[in-house]
Amino acid sequence: MIKFDNVSKKYQDGTAAVKSLNLEIKAGEFFVVIGPSGCGKTTMLKMINRLITLSEGTLLINGMRISDYDIHELRWNIGYVLQQIALFPHMSIQENISVVPELRGWSKERIHERVDELLDMVGLDSKTYRNRKPKELSGGQQQRIGVVRALAADPEIILMDEPFSALDPISREKLQEDLYSLQRRIKKTIVFVTHDMKEALKLGDRICVMRDGEVVQVGTPEDIIQRP
Ligand code: ADP
Ligand code: ADP
Numbered sequence: 001m002i003k004f005d006n007v008s009k010k011y012q013d014g015t016a017a018v019k020s021l022n023l024e025i026k027a028g029e030f031f032v033v034i035g036p037s038g039c040g041k042t043t044m045l046k047m048i049n050r051l052i053t054l055s056e057g058t059l060l061i062n063g064m065r066i067s068d069y070d071i072h073e074l075r076w077n078i079g080y081v082l083q084q085i086a087l088f089p090h091m092s093i094q095e096n097i098s099v100v101p102e103l104r105g106w107s108k109e110r111i112h113e114r115v116d117e118l119l120d121m122v123g124l125d126s127k128t129y130r131n132r133k134p135k136e137l138s139g140g141q142q143q144r145i146g147v148v149r150a151l152a153a154d155p156e157i158i159l160m161d162e163p164f165s166a167l168d169p170i171s172r173e174k175l176q177e178d179l180y181s182l183q184r185r186i187k188k189t190i191v192f193v194t195h196d197m198k199e200a201l202k203l204g205d206r207i208c209v210m211r212d213g214e215v216v217q218v219g220t221p222e223d224i225i226q227r228p
Pocket of ligand 2 (some may be wrong): 137138139140141
């Protein structure tokens with residue numbers, strides 16, 4: 001589904017952020033990328049949705065080079081969740097979730113139904129929350145909205161960059177559990193970046209350990225525990 005073939009990224013100032021990356025992420029897999037700050041995790045994610053270009057190598061999604069995709073098509077098909085809760089403050093929860101479906105030309109009725117469905121997925125009552133502004137929700141609730149907003153137009157792939165690291169430990173644990181069961185239900189391909197090994201072991205079907213722009217180990221949580 002996502003295939004890195006000898007992919008490298010060198011920034012303009014010469015920083016080699018990712019070096020000769022070879023990696024295959026399977027459809028429906030919960031794939032966790034872990035490593036210390038600065039090891040290239042975010043760079044890897046940003047290459048997948050073409051926020052940055054590759055310096056070398058080939059990156060394929062469903063067998064096609066990402067450079068051959070229409071950029072809108074590609075971005076629509078890839079949800080992105082960031083660490084900083086990036087909801088639009090002046091827009092209601094419903095409006096926040098509807099941005100991409102509206103761009104895709106979905107009807108009002110279809111969007112309305114989808115918002116109900118998505119809020120239900122993360123345990124928020126639609127009647128209560130759909131017309132609220134982000135600041136009227138707790139941090140944990142806002143991050144739930146961040147997650148479902150990325151799912152709104154039913155993308156195949158979801159990229160998550162330390163989505164829970166700004167939360168308190170209790171909300172964090174709850175969201176981890178909910179995301180885990182949600183992913184098992186909807187079977188989306190998730191690429192999840194973290195620097196927390198406990199989180200990685202809890203969530204990942206497979207875990208990719210990075211250091212200095214290189215993959216040092218890829219395996220199931222069991223593999224990773226047995227060969228640390
Ligand atoms: P991580 O997500 O693992 O913290 P990043 O992918 O953000 O790592 O960064 C990898 C390396 O690339 C770091 O050394 C970082 O300082 C550098 N880097 C990131 N973005 C840029 C940029 N726009 N220009 C130059 N160097 C960058
Ligand atoms: P948490 O303890 O999880 O951070 P809060 O104490 O911030 O949660 O909020 C508890 C409840 O109050 C939540 O249901 C949230 O939606 C609601 N709430 C928080 N702030 C506001 C607000 N400014 N207006 C209306 N409801 C709010």
